[in-house]
Amino acid sequence: MASYKMHLLVCGGTGCKSSDSMLIVDKLNEELKSHNLVDEAKVVMTGCFGFCEQGPIIKVIPDNTFYTKVKPEDAKEIIEEHVIKGRSVKRLLYVDPKEHARVSDSKHMGFYKKQIRIALRNCGFLDPENIEESIAREAYGALGKVLSEYTPQQTIDKIKKSGLRGRGGGGFPTGLKWELAAKSVAEQKYVICNADEGDPGAFMDRSVLEGDPHSVLEAMAICGYSIGASKGLIYIRAEYPLAIKRLKIAIAQAMEYGLLGKDIMGTGFDFEIELRYGAGAFVCGEETALIHSMEGERGEPTFKPPFPAVSGYLKKPSNVNNVETFACVPVIILKGEEWFSSIGTEKSKGTKVFALAGKINNVGLIEVPMGITLREIIYEIGGGIKNGKKFKAVQTGGPSGGCLTEKHLETPIDYDNLIAAGSMMGSGGMIVMDEDDCMVQIAKFFLEFTVEESCGKCSPCRIGNKRLHEILTKITEGKGTMEDLELLKSLSNVIKDTALCGLGQTSPNPVLSTLNNFWDEYLEHVVEGKCRAGQCTALKKYIIDPEKCIGCTACARACPVNAIEGDKKMPHEIKQELCIKCGSCYEKCKFNAISIK
C-alpha cells in the first residue's frame, strides 16, 4: 500500500456536493494522475466540515490548509502549487470577517477554535463510504467492548452516569430511557433511530448520517444489547437521499464484516438494522406519531402513557433516540462516562450541535460544549452579524422554541437555562436575526409552519394555531387592536395547556416569547401603526421630502394608482389614503427625495 504524504479531504456533504464538490474530486484525481503523484497524495471524500457558508471546502493534510469556495477549475492550481511546490494557493484561503486577513489553516480559524467535536468527530475526517477508515478510527470498538466486557445493566449505568440527555429536543435522560425499555418484558423489542429532522434550518442529523453513519449503527447495536432488542429501525425522511444512500452502504459493509447481523464478534448477540422512510411530516418527529407512521398508520401522535418503552412499534417495547444522541454513545463507552460528564454544565453534559443560520457571517454546523454563552457562539464562532448590522434576537428550538435577546447573550446555554429564558434546546436550530427583522413577522413565520404541519387530530392545535396566525396577520396589516394582543396571550396559553402532543403544546412558544421580549414592538404595530424594521408592507409610509423634490414627475408617472399629485417643477405629494405601498416611486426617484417611515 502506498504511504501517502498528503491527504486532500474534499467535503461530500449535501451542501458542498450541490456546488460540484464531486467534480472537484474527479479533477484533483486527474491532475494527480497527469503529474504522476497518485502514490504521494490521496483525495478523500469526507462528510460535512460544518463550514457550509464557505463551501465547497478542501482541507489539505498534514498542514491543515483550509481552502474555501473551491471550484473544479481550481484543482490544477492546487495540485501544481500546493502538492508539488508546497505553496498554498492564497486566493482560496479563508478570509477572517473581522481581521480581513487570510487564515492559513483550520487551527487558526475562529470558527473552529471554540468547538469540541463529539457527535461530529468523524465528519470531515473520514470517508463515510469506506468502513475501513471508520474501523481505523475505532468504530465498533465500543460495541465489541460492551459485548465482551459489560452486562446490559452495566452499559445502561454507564450511559446514565455520563449524564447524556436526548438531543432531539426534549432532553430526557438517555440512560433512564434505556433502563425503562430494558425493564419491559417481551420476546421482541425494537431500537428506533429518529432521523426525522424537521425543524426549519436544522441539518445536524443529516450531516452525522452523511458523514459518519457507522457511529449511529454501532450505537443502535449497543442500545439493542442493553435493552434486549435484536432489531433496529431508522426512521428517515425520504428527502435525505444522500444520507439514505450512505446508510445503506454502511449497513451492507457492517453486515459483510460481521459487525452487524448474527452472532456479532462471536458473542452470540444478533442485531439487524433496517430503514423506514418518512414522507416528511413535521409531526412524525414526535415519537408516538413516528411509530404509527412506521406501522403504516396515519402519522398522528397518541397520548402517553403508554410510553414506547412499554408499548411501541407493533405494540412491542421500543426505545426511540435521536441521531445525535446515538452518535455520542460510542465515545462515552470508549472514553468513559467521567470524561463525558466533565464537559458541560451541572445538569447538561457533553456537547450540542447547532445549525447556525440567518443573519450571521459564518453559517454552518457547529458543536460546542454545553454552557457556552450565546455571545461566544454568535461573535466568536459565528463571526458576528452580517454587514455590521445590530444583533436583535436568535430563535432556538425551531417552531417549538422561542427567541433569546441581547439580555441573554451572557447566559450559559444548556437545557434548563434555555427553558428558563422562555425558549428551548430543540434539535439545535439557531436562527439569528438583526435589526431589519420584524418580530411579529417572525412569530407569524413560525406559526405558518405549525399551521401547515399540524396533523389536525386535536382542536387546540388545529384551530387554535390557525386563529393565532390570523391575529398575527391582522397585526402586520396594521389592523390589530389591544384586544387582539390580549387574545394572543390567552389563546397561546390555552393551546399550551390543552394540545395533545409535545408539538402542539409548544407551538405557541414563538408567539409567547416574542410577546415577552418584544412587547414594545407589538405595541408599535397596534398603537402607532409602525413597523420599525420596515418589514410590514402595510405599515410602511412613503413620504416625499419637498426640499429635495424638483418636480420631475418621474414618481407620479410610475405610480400605478395615481396617488401622487403635484405640478411640474413643483414638489410632489403622496396621498396616503390612496397609496398601496408598492414602492415604485421610491425606486424611480433619482434625487433620494422619497423616504420610508
Add this chain to the structure above:
Amino acid sequence: MEKIKNLADLRKMKDNLQNKIDLREKSDSPEAIVQIKVGMATSGIASGAKEVMNYMIEELDKRNIKGLVLQVGDMGYCYAEPTIEVTRPGESPVVFGYVDIAKANEIIEKYIKNGELLDGILPANYESIK
C-alpha cells in the same frame, strides 16, 4: 471478506488499518508531536530535498517516532539546501542546513529523540508572524 470473529480481531484490524488515517490523526494535534518542515522549492528539490523528505517519513515510522513531515516552500536558505526546520513539542523551531541522508539520520537520533544539538544549525534570520 472474512467476518470479524471477536474483539481481538477487530482491534488487530484497527491497528493494521491505522496507517490509512494516521496522517489525519496526527495533523489534528500537530503541536503535541515533533514537526519537520522540509523546504521544497526548486533549489531544495534540486539538492535532494525530496529524498530527505521521503527518508524522514519512512524512518520516523520505522523507528516508531510520532512526527509530522510537512512540505513547505522556499525557506530562504538557498545556499544551504536541503534545509529542514524541526520543532519539538513546546520548543522553538531549529533549522538545519545541508541535510543529506546521513545528516537526517543524525538529526533523528540525536535532536529529535534526545534534544541534543548538533552541527549544521543555521541561525534563524526571520520571525514568522502568527
